[in-house]
Amino acid sequence: MSNGVPKAALYYYDRSIWSSAPLLALEEKGYGADEVDLKEVDLSKGENFAPSFLRLNPHATVPTLVVPLHNTLEPEIESRYKAIQDTKSIVEFLDKSRSPQSRTHTTSSAPAPALTPATIAFNTASNKVIDLLHSEAADPNAFRYFNARDDAALSALSKEVLPSLIAKKDALNSYIKANETAEVRVSEKTVKFWEAKKLASDGILAVLQYGETPSDQLDSEAQAKRSEYFKVATSAWAGLGEVLLQLHKEFIGPYVLGDQLSLPDLHLAAWLARIVKLAGGTVSDDGDTITKKLEAHIGGSFKLPEDFNVAEARRRAGLPAGSAQPTDSQSRIAAFWDAMKERPSWKKVYADGLH
Template sequence: MATENTPKAVMYWFPGSVWASVPRLVAVEKGLTDNELERRIVDLGKGENFSPAYLRLNPAGTVPCLVVPYEHTLDDGVKTKFKALCNTKDVVQFLDTSTNSSSFAAPSLSPATIEGSSTSKELIEHIHQDSIDPNTLLLVWRNEDERKAKAGGLPGGFLRGRQDALERYAKEAGDSDPKLKAFYDKKIQENGGLLALLEGKGDSSDIQAKAKALWANVGKTVELLESKLQPGAVYLLGDQISLADLHCGAWLARVLACAGATSITDTEAALKQLEANLDVKVGPKFAAWAQSLFERDSFKEVYGEDGLH
């Protein structure tokens, strides 16, 4: 990480992003300040992630994205070169491993044992599966009542903001860059198609089936995490918070928001709202784990003021 004489890492993020919340949690757990990590907001609701400038940084147009200097270019008299890490797992791994030194009071968030590393990797890979994607969960609906509520709420506003930005950027870019044009054309079609269905223009039976499948898989994941938690253990890998907890905790926060919960202050009430959307019950170990997470300063900072997202 940066010192007084070296460039800072820069993290591009958005307050409402589920996966940008993971490095935010890591930053609090590791005690990173603005002196070590500069933060710049990319407004997803306004489609700023689709601007040509941001796409040059991250061609996928996603957040988080961490721009860090190459270590071998930090010598005096050498022009500093940078690389961009644009996968949540890569970003948080870098933030954790680059701060495992005496200058940071917080311990490593990565497991020290082979068994722990294997379990951590398994859980992190699982929670990032498309079959339980929390971003998709936010934008799809199971019935007409949900469709109408989402069309008039945050999902509808989000998709409209993206569509306006995509069409504006596409018009400005014209045909000057074939790859950029292809990117915009594809995104305009995908986003516009979903927006039209959300606004009641067309048959959304496939969307409803997808939403029901997502919620069914969320229930299976709740059961999986219950089975992975050892009796008496506070966190997924034991008594110490880990990267697996932060990935899974951010996922849970978004799922709770999709279930209608708004705050982490009453975990029991939030989990009851979650249960109302599932065909399974929340187990006691899962409930205790969620309570332990939401009592941490990192979760209070990320979700206390802005609410669940």
């Protein structure tokens, strides 16, 4: 609490993709460190399945923003809170809650630019992009678990993700067990949720636990599961090519709605950082490099249209022209990446690399 005023709390995990969108929003909106408490939920240990977190968000996902309700600001009254449980609503809430007119009990005097699009047409375009990025075909968390289409990649992926998958399952088992012996038990619905989460990870665990075994040493059942996994992974990455082309169509450039940063850019920045990382990109790559890496990773003859003038993109993003020739062109994704990378919000959220 500052000034006796109950604070909002953002539950997040710093390796989580969707937590990055509200973290970027806090910076872009100029929130002071005294306005929102950051509370880490370690997903790699399954902390999001703890009964105390499920009371805030029964979907067990971060980000989750817990905000005090307006009529309980007096310090002597025990505060009542509401929890906002999905990225889109959280980012919208953060945008609306700090404006040049609002008095937010803060030490920050940073400007609070409006990020919500100002017209119905732009709002529609913004929602289309945000919905696309949160659609099943674009799910960045699924891509993380399906980022292997051959034995060598599967072996590397198992090494990387198996420990946290196992830790998650162990956490679920221990919550279920603790509940059986507890005096105060969670609801039947919560137990069913835990069981369903365990079941959902079994399929991928069955493949990844043998990820370091060469194909010819697998029994026929494990071999069949591995080929099925490769089929799903191959079709998911081909589908990602479609998502990128769809995005390209909705996108003005260098930001989604033109030369001003707005809500969809925060979702796109978070999403793209993860997808680029999975494609082997790094935080220091420029837009053209990540375009090439994405194209190579998606494979086949996938190509992003390079129809955006580089000098124009840089001018619109307020960047110096650099060495761009008047006829140079790049993909819109590349222009977006180059513009976003220069922003202090991005530099802060991705200071330790892409995630």
